[in-house]
Amino acid sequence: MRTPPIRRHALRLALAALLGTFAVATGASPAAAAVTPVPGDPLTGSGAVSRTLLTKAELTGGTATSTIADSAFALPAAAAMPLHTFSGRLELTGEATGGGFTELEDDFAYTNAGDSPRKHLPEISLEFVQNGSHLIPVEQGLRITGNAVWNLLVSPGRAWSETGDGGWSRASVPFALVQRNANCVHNATMTFLFNATSVSQVRYQVTQETCLYFKFDLWGQLPATYTPYPVAGAEAVRNAHAAEIAGRLPTRPIAALAADHPSAGLDLAAFGSGVTPAHMSAYGLLHDGVNYVSGCSTRQGTYPFCEVMRLPSYSTAKSAMAGTALMRLTQTHGTGVSGQLIRDWVPEHASATGRWAGVTINHTLDMATGNYRSPTYMSDERGAIVSGFLTAEPYATKIDLAFDFPSRVAPGTKWVYHTTDTFIATRAMRNYLGSDLFDELRDGVYVPAKLSRGALTSLRTGNSATGQAFGGYGLFYNRDDIAKLAKLYNNDGGVAGGVQVLHPGLLGATMQKDPADRGIATTSAAGFRYNNGFWAKHFTPAEFPQYDCSFWVPFMSGYGGITVAMLPNGATYYYFSDNDEFSWYAAVHEAGKLAPYC
Template sequence: MAYSPPTRRPRGMRCLATATAVLTVLLASMLTAPSPALAESAAPVPGDPLTGSGAVPRTVLTAAQLSSATPTGTVVDSAFALPAEAAPPAHSFEGTLTLNGTAAAGGYRKLKDPNGYSRTEATKHLPPFSATLVQNGSHLIPTVRGLRYTGNTSWNLAVGAGRAWQENGDGGRTRAALPFALVERNANCVHNGVLSFLFNTSSISQVRYQITAETCAYHQFDMWGQVNATYQPATVPGGEAARDAYAAEVADRLPTKPIAQLATDHPGTGVDTSKFGAGITPTALSTYGFYYDGVNYVGGCQTRQGQYPFCGQMLLPSYSTAKSAFAGTALLRLAQRYGTGAADQRLTDLIPETAGRSAWSGVTVDHALDMSTGNYTSAGYETDEAGSTMTDFFLAEPYATKMDKALSFPRKATPGSEWVYHSSDTFLSARAMNNYLQRKAGSDADLFHMLRNEVLTPIGISPDARVSSRTDNRANGVPFGGYGLFWTKDDVAKFAKFLNNDAGAVAGTQVLHPGLLADSMQQNPSQRGATTTGSTPMRYQNGFWGREFTAADNPAYTQPFHVPFMSGYGGITIAMMPNGSTYYYFSDNNEFSWSAAVAESNKLAPMASDGGGVCTPAQLLGNPGFETGTPTPWTASPGVVDDRTSSYPSHTGSWKAWLNGFGRTKNEALAQTVTIPANCTTAALTFHLRIDTAETQPTAYDTLRLDAIEHGTATRLANWSNLDKTGDYQSRTLDLTPYRGTSVTLRFTGAEDHSLQSSFLIDDATVHVY
């Protein structure tokens, strides 16, 4: 459902508004009762209902073919897509869909398989396939989303949300299509497929399925088939909640536009959108996108049979982007909850299996996350990662075996002194953090569940991406930590926005430790992290990569800057530029090419300097007058950014930030992180503040404070209260020069007591450096 900001009550109206609301409810209950049908009706999914006539010209996957056919290969993926003339569905699916005989059905065409996966018969067929589904309008929703453990020797399964619609040629039955993905057991390869069938209130046609795309560098194939299916109609427990949740999920997705629209939206910049996705073999490119100025500009999802019918829901593997998005982010969350000492915990104090292994003495969580444990066989760039010990680590499914392989590297250097890439080190860091969390929160605590509940879910990550692969091929195994997560394009853009634009805060509440996040995002010149090996040395810190760009890369880069990024096996990059944009792509031909996208992003908004050289006078705050109508890049409590003028107008323009004004116990916050260049001698925050209050006593009941947060430490810059009533906006200026060379979060926090409103209004805020 769309978000509606809370309505603030003008002073003097609080009691009247409350009484009116109560009276309205009482009268409504006496005069009428809600219709049961309406009470049970789910919120509609944005975009419904369908408006087509049902006159769909169809020659592929016709009703006759879905009733009885033996496919000999894959067909165009558009045959599974919602057509332009689709009419609203006449039937609603609720119950369980089961595909029968999948273990021996269908065809398989090997395209790339150097490791011989196809020698195993189960690899050539679907695993057991059953899904409980409910329907909201034309949307068909699995009640279980994300990775499912099937017990199959080759494949686990994920089923996504699909569509249902009416076509005139289907004999009155409703047509449905669902995206699904096969996920390699004990690994992270994802093979994307789609299925389709016809149904009515009690019966179902055969189900046609095919797989024509993947993100997997070492195993590529087509798979197809048509099988009998069982439909068991039943009222699904929690079905209404699932329908409502999906409607809210769709409404909460970031606005999307085709990538070509970027040039139209930003004319005069000279941005060349063909550079996005460039440098990657087209047949190896699963998808790509570019988040900028609140919009997720997206490329297509090319398969071997055209565009994937559910591009926005194509399941994408994390591979080592999980080292950042899971293990690294988990540390930042632990540090915010319990302090930065979480990074300094010794593995030997947290992982029982280190007992008797002297090589791991002195190694901390931070060392393991930074891949500088000092334990390795070869210091050559990714030599160990491709070696036999690491191969055994990846192949190990039981926790005990995986842990034993992770701990088998010998001591070669002092911990913290040398970077050597090891996926096993991230596994160790995640296990240590999990056990640290259990000491703090109880033996039932789980590191990934903490991340899911306190980070991923609050920022709107889809249920498809709120599951992690685990050891022992079971849901209660130990999460891999450094791989085994999944993304959709919306998930990628939201997560990058959370780090790069929202500074690790959700609705004004700081979720990640701001200091460690600034370090991870290469915003602190004194904390770049470990220097990597390889042909292009980079930086690595808390599971995040960092790459420096200078005029040697492009003459347009008049000042050097660093780009933090997440990287994944086979050709995956999520690059978060210091101008607030993010470029991402998922591919599987071992191609890592994204410099051209950085150059195009720089045309839209020049990158912030790292410091050094001559100071360039600048204004650093984004959205200083809130005139975009949204908080970004500020983080704010819901409803704080406001354009109503009846009670309190803005200082200039139409929008302002309005903290509090409720007349009841309430805290609200507004924050933004800026990096103050070290080479500038002066930095100052200026803003316009108006304070209005209904309080009459000479006591500071309601307060506004301004804090500067650096490396997790908050310093109070100023305080105001109801005693500082201004009558109109007044300019305020505060010195920020003590924060030169650092990333600092400026946070306003308003607090009201139980009665009599106080409103704190902020507008036209700037941070000028010179």
């Protein structure tokens, strides 16, 4: 009598447990006993998945004619443990010509010239290892592809089995297209079947982005090859992923906030309000160590991997990288770092002219160098110099343009928004340190704070992994990363892993806890300050009559509609969107019901 498929799969799971691993690899050895299982594994489904999209027949012989529901790429509730262990390289073919494309917004006419490379994937060749049902790319973070327009971010996905796949295992992997030399992120997913020696075709689609000026859908199904082999350092990669999952902050749906705090009388509609839903990537509220999170909508439903959806920093990097780097160097090198002169540490530019005499690192991070063309809010930032700076790849061109502003007033007396200033300050701190500034921040702050592996890279000059980190933009988060950074600043006093990684005095001033150092008044609107790369808004009873006291809210802000507001009651509200909508006061008012500001 033939054993039913579901029962056969149950027998395989039992054998896997006896062997001390959660996946049986056909034709391969079981995972090493030293590997730490990923929290939540093993899968306990029967494999009896009712599937109408991306069936085995479609993946082995079909074609893609449009995007489909993103749920087809998601781990189904009935998924069973994979029958095989993927170890080796997946390589797609035909990327440069394959696939379909629908343009939704293109402010710079990128795709007007016929069959633009923006309508296709870059070449994709990825090395994976597997830990139970988790399929883990060996290289995470920003991948420099050499493509004319696209770089890549690839995150860990999942592997499982379904009885309808006829003895194959199934995989789904989240990835993102990242515009070369730019911070836009276009989130995508790919899926395929695999066994011990081969793979099906790979189906992929891009259905979501955080990008104000360029939006599109992209899809396709391409041939691929699987080269199985033991991956060097596989055990370390598996264990690092298990530790990353275990180290994430607790998450709850944002709807659970009201249930967890029934006496607060919360109106949950305040969170996410003021932003067009179609342009919202994600939002959340960190409160009492719990990350209350929204969904993550795409044009085809819910993104299958909300927990690792990649979110761009844009100018939040001015805080999370450049400003944080100053706090880090002050902790490791003393309080004299802020007062170091730019002309002493970028002498090839600043010492050639008197414009930078007396300008310090602190002035430059505060955007108060005294060097500008127009004092009108954002006039310089939207002008030809900064436009050229943002599009330039070579360091020499970028730094030349960064210094191309005339002297107007004494340093420290006038705030003018310049991304170029942050680049200059980043270079000066790098030269002062004598080694790569981002690497110091990564190893000294981000790793102890347990940011994801995908957050440990930055955009750099020369479209290179070794160029100068931009400082003012160019980081990539997930929702856990941004909550952990806010927690480091707003709740933990700059302590990560039990170690003081940021200077407490400078952090206190940055977080508006030092009345003697609130930074410099901005020209954006009344009641705003800018200090060490961080914004702050002064909430007063005159402007907000619902309060009977005044308080400050430091925040990070990013191009297109990104805000991370760190509230004085310990909560943090954040959202990432791309319709140029900056609306977060309602969330501040509502979060005040959890613990009063006054």
